[in-house]
Amino acid sequence: MDKATLKERILGLVPDAEFQENKQFLTFIIPPAKMHDLSLRLKSEVDLQFDYLFCLSGVDMVKFLEVVYHLESTTHKHQLVLKVRTEDRVNGAVDTVCDIWRTAELHEREAYDLMGIRFNNHPDLRRFFLEEGWVGHPLRKDYVDEVNIVEL
Amino acid sequence: MKEVINLPVKNIEEEEYHINMGPQHPSTHGVLRLVVSLQGEIVKSLKPHCGYIHRGIEKMCEKDTYPQIIHLTDRMDYLSAHINNHAVCLLVENALEVEVPERVKYIRTIIDELNRIASHQLWWCSFGMDMGGLTCYFYGLRDREKILDIFEESFGSRLLHSYYTPGGLMMDIHPDFQKNVKAFIKYFRKKIKDYDDLLTGNMIMQLRTKGVGFLSKEDAISYGVTGPSGRASGFSCDVRKHHPYGVYDKVDFKEILGTKGDTFERYMMRMNEMHESMRIIEQLIDNIPAGDYTAKMKAVLKLPAGEYYQRVEASRGELGVYCISDGNKTPYRMKFRSPNFSNLSALDHISRGVKIADLVAIGGSLDYVIPDIDR
Amino acid sequence: MNFSIYDFTSFNQWIDKFLNDNLPAFWAIAVEMVIIGVAILLFYALVGLFLVYAERKVCAFMQNRVGPNRVGPYGFFQTIADFIKLMLKELIYIRNADQLLFNLAPFIVIIASFMAIAAIPFAKGLHAIDFDIGVLYVIAVSSLGVVGILLAGWSSNNKYSLIGAMRSGAQIVSYELSVGLSLVTIIILAGTMQFSAIVEGQANGWFIFKGHIPAFIAFIVFLISSTAETNRGPFDLAEAESELTAGFHTEYSGIKFAFFFLAEYMNMFIVASIAATVFLGGWMPFHVGGWAGFNHIMDFIPPFVWYIGKTFFVIWIMMWFKWTFPRLRIDQLLTLEWKYLLPINLVNILIMAFIVLMGWHF
Numbered sequence: 055m056d057k058a059t060l061k062e063r064i065l066g067l068v069p070d071a072e073f074q075e076n077k078q079f080l081t082f083i084i085p086p087a088k089m090h091d092l093s094l095r096l097k098s099e100v101d102l103q104f105d106y107l108f109c110l111s112g113v114d115m116v117k118f119l120e121v122v123y124h125l126e127s128t129t130h131k132h133q134l135v136l137k138v139r140t141e142d143r144v145n146g147a148v149d150t151v152c153d154i155w156r157t158a159e160l161h162e163r164e165a166y167d168l169m170g171i172r173f174n175n176h177p178d179l180r181r182f183f184l185e186e187g188w189v190g191h192p193l194r195k196d197y198v199d200e201v202n203i204v205e206l
Numbered sequence: 207m208k209e210v211i212n213l214p215v216k217n218i219e220e221e222e223y224h225i226n227m228g229p230q231h232p233s234t235h236g237v238l239r240l241v242v243s244l245q246g247e248i249v250k251s252l253k254p255h256c257g258y259i260h261r262g263i264e265k266m267c268e269k270d271t272y273p274q275i276i277h278l279t280d281r282m283d284y285l286s287a288h289i290n291n292h293a294v295c296l297l298v299e300n301a302l303e304v305e306v307p308e309r310v311k312y313i314r315t316i317i318d319e320l321n322r323i324a325s326h327q328l329w330w331c332s333f334g335m336d337m338g339g340l341t342c343y344f345y346g347l348r349d350r351e352k353i354l355d356i357f358e359e360s361f362g363s364r365l366l367h368s369y370y371t372p373g374g375l376m377m378d379i380h381p382d383f384q385k386n387v388k389a390f391i392k393y394f395r396k397k398i399k400d401y402d403d404l405l406t407g408n409m410i411m412q413l414r415t416k417g418v419g420f421l422s423k424e425d426a427i428s429y430g431v432t433g434p435s436g437r438a439s440g441f442s443c444d445v446r447k448h449h450p451y452g453v454y455d456k457v458d459f460k461e462i463l464g465t466k467g468d469t470f471e472r473y474m475m476r477m478n479e480m481h482e483s484m485r486i487i488e489q490l491i492d493n494i495p496a497g498d499y500t501a502k503m504k505a506v507l508k509l510p511a512g513e514y515y516q517r518v519e520a521s522r523g524e525l526g527v528y529c530i531s532d533g534n535k536t537p538y539r540m541k542f543r544s545p546n547f548s549n550l551s552a553l554d555h556i557s558r559g560v561k562i563a564d565l566v567a568i569g570g571s572l573d574y575v576i577p578d579i580d581r
Numbered sequence: 582m583n584f585s586i587y588d589f590t591s592f593n594q595w596i597d598k599f600l601n602d603n604l605p606a607f608w609a610i611a612v613e614m615v616i617i618g619v620a621i622l623l624f625y626a627l628v629g630l631f632l633v634y635a636e637r638k639v640c641a642f643m644q645n646r647v648g649p650n651r652v653g654p655y656g657f658f659q660t661i662a663d664f665i666k667l668m669l670k671e672l673i674y675i676r677n678a679d680q681l682l683f684n685l686a687p688f689i690v691i692i693a694s695f696m697a698i699a700a701i702p703f704a705k706g707l708h709a710i711d712f713d714i715g716v717l718y719v720i721a722v723s724s725l726g727v728v729g730i731l732l733a734g735w736s737s738n739n740k741y742s743l744i745g746a747m748r749s750g751a752q753i754v755s756y757e758l759s760v761g762l763s764l765v766t767i768i769i770l771a772g773t774m775q776f777s778a779i780v781e782g783q784a785n786g787w788f789i790f791k792g793h794i795p796a797f798i799a800f801i802v803f804l805i806s807s808t809a810e811t812n813r814g815p816f817d818l819a820e821a822e823s824e825l826t827a828g829f830h831t832e833y834s835g836i837k838f839a840f841f842f843l844a845e846y847m848n849m850f851i852v853a854s855i856a857a858t859v860f861l862g863g864w865m866p867f868h869v870g871g872w873a874g875f876n877h878i879m880d881f882i883p884p885f886v887w888y889i890g891k892t893f894f895v896i897w898i899m900m901w902f903k904w905t906f907p908r909l910r911i912d913q914l915l916t917l918e919w920k921y922l923l924p925i926n927l928v929n930i931l932i933m934a935f936i937v938l939m940g941w942h943f
Binding site: 076077078079081105106107108109111113114122124128131155156157159160161164168182183184185192193203 | 264265428443514515524526539543547548550551580
């Protein structure tokens with residue numbers, strides 16, 4: 055499916071998805087509440103079949119926290135980037151997709167650990183790299199660690 | 207009167223026996239810790255615990271310029287250092303829309319494939335060792351040494367090269383490079399038969415790996431298991447084929463796909479890939495075009511604001527670099543989608559119900575490099 | 582008196598007579614025991630040191646390496662340097678370990694192998710004790726070592742050790758059967774369990790040649806199962822360094838570890854000795870019927886050299902195994918024993934008994 059038809063298809067599924075200009079991938083910003091349903095449909099519908107989540111990243115855009123999903127279909131070879139935003143920096147949470155793409159389980163734990171994004175219904179949401187009880191989330195822009203990070 | 211203590215009564219059948227494999231363990235290939243719950247010899251479940259070698263490369267990238275970041279990527283999957291460098295270089299070049307000289311593309315492709323062979327050789331060594339055949343280690347290292355010698359001659363380093371720069375190469379290849387690479391191919395075609403004699407054809411090895419550690423195609427895709435491990439399950443995930451970079455679109459090579467998805471198939475994928483890599487090098491080595499070894503680049507590289515994603519086929523799977531630039535000389539956010547990280551997530555699924563010895567073999571066949579998981 | 586390097590009987594008798602002439606009978610026996618004890622202890626230490634060196638050289642040869650070559654000529658004193666290092670190393674005190682059993686275990690292992698070596702004939706008249714049930718004695722004593730391994734695994738209070746010890750227990754209990762039964766095959770042929778008589782019986786041909794195919798099968802089975810019994814690769818599941826770090830001796834350090842290490846090599850020496858004695862004619866020279874000149878030259882080589890040569894040939898085969906094969910899994914190990922080796926052995930014994938009854942052997 056080419057980008058134009060895919061765009062129509064996604065907007066048909068989630069009308070309030072916000073399209074974002076990107077040269078490389080077709081990018082949409084999805085309302086957090088609709089992400090899980092959309093993911094299910096993206097994976098199961100015959101003409102979409104986004105079965106391969108090749109990257110899941112947490113991004114701190116200061117005003118909001120963002121989760122970026124890079125998706126590919128191994129049968130149709132088309133790609134899609136979805137973004138989910140949450141403005142609550144303390145308790146901000148999005149729905150997990152690790153029941154749809156199993157690889158998300160560790161990626162979401164990493165995002166939680168380093169970026170502090172919570173994932174609802176995640177089976178085992180613990181810190182992945184840092185020890186339990188670590189204060190703060192290092193990849194956030196406002197993270198301060200005077201001992202380990204040297205400001206030049 | 208004596209105090210009566212009521213100890214909780216435990217059913218001995220239900221009690222789990224946990225062992226910590228790692229962080230110091232010979233077969234976790236680094237500081238990975240697997241908490242394995244056992245029932246006798248049988249693995250019930252396992253939980254990976256990472257972070258023992260986490261260096262915060264993604265955070266460091268936010269403070270570094272793009273040419274500096276290349277030196278950090280060496281330290282992720284140190285066995286495919288060139289390919290990691292390649293990913294960042296391509297990302298910067300595509301973002302700046304720089305046309306790289308043909309010569310550079312050829313040399314990069316050849317060196318990537320040499321690096322892949324070297325990486326698979328070391329994998330073969332350690333896989334043999336995981337199976338208990340210590341001799342394999344020395345045979346693999348013997349041949350890997352030849353590749354490292356070629357690298358050392360051309361750019362002076364053996365493990366962490368940082369040879370690629372955005373726009374080209376750090377320096378031109380050594381005049382003897384082509385001769386030495388051809389000599390190596392000739393040498394290694396003979397020596398790879400040793401590998402088959404020593405390990406592939408061994409009955410014990412086949413008994414231990416065939417039908418063990420099955421991963422279906424659906425699970426491989428769902429878990430994002432890429433590289434030879436994913437292709438063993440039939441998941442066609444070779445970035446070189448699907449999203450060509452370098453001169454992979456000009457060479458004739460097969461994407462080797464397996465069907466069975468067991469430990470032996472994952473083993474065979476890598477053995478066959480070494481042959482395929484040699485074929486790629488043979489096609490290119492005589493045709494390196496003359497020209498500059500680097501494109502003209504600005505002194506300070508500033509990527510236009512936006513998002514970039516670059517995928518390359520590292521020796522263990524798909525390496526992705528996701529970069530958000532705000533127009534400065536340092537990236538706003540850099541995320542590495544490392545192949546081992548996703549491959550590790552499937553380990554629990556694959557190894558349920560196998561024995562400890564199989565777990566070690568499965569771990570060996572997934573071939574994880576811990577600094578790449580931890581980053 | 583005269584004694585030669587071909588027959589130690591008269592030498593022994595001479596010492597016995599000399600001691601009895603000069604000392605009361607009780608003290609004569611006591612002095613003899615001390616002499617034999619010291620001699621065997623020395624021999625034990627020397628062979629142990631040499632085997633460790635040999636293993637390292639053989640392994641280096643298999644792996645395209647040079648091996649030890651710095652301490653002494655050809656690195657010959659490397660093991661001595663290692664031994665000094667092991668003796669001087671700190672014995673790490675393991676909290677929560679069962680101290681008594683933890684300290685006892687290496688001694689049990691080493692005593693078991695020490696006892697087994699007493700019954701082995703090194704040359705004519707050169708053995709510490711010549712039981713008329715020698716084979717049975719060696720099998721019985723050498724399997725005591727597993728008690729030490731089990732104790733070591735249990736008392737270390739380490740999960741890897743425990744798994745290693747349990748594997749070792751399962752392994753040795755099963756492979757004991759095959760070792761015993763393959764020796765029984767030859768006992769049927771020899772008609773005796775006394776080691777000296779077994780060797781004498783091979784004066785006109787080694788049992789591996791005399792016993793047709795069953796003897797050869799028994800030899801192969803013995804090689805496999807004795808490698809398993811000594812916990813060596815490809816059957817080194819009890820140690821399995823890639824799976825269980827070091828198995829049952831994970832927690833041991835210094836001289837206690839050295840005891841396990843030495844016992845492993847001595848057990849290998851013992852089973853190789855038994856293989857050499859029972860199958861390959863012990864200290865008997867190699868003869869080819871009809872070649873008188875050749876046989877005469879072979880006779881000229883002292884029996885002790887023959888014995889050592891054969892033993893080290895078997896040891897070399899076992900090292901070859903270790904450094905080329907990957908390790909088996911525990912269920913495959915037990916399958917190999919109970920489904921293959923044991924039935925083969927039982928059938929083999931029947932065939933051998935039939936051959937002996939019909940008088941078809943040479």
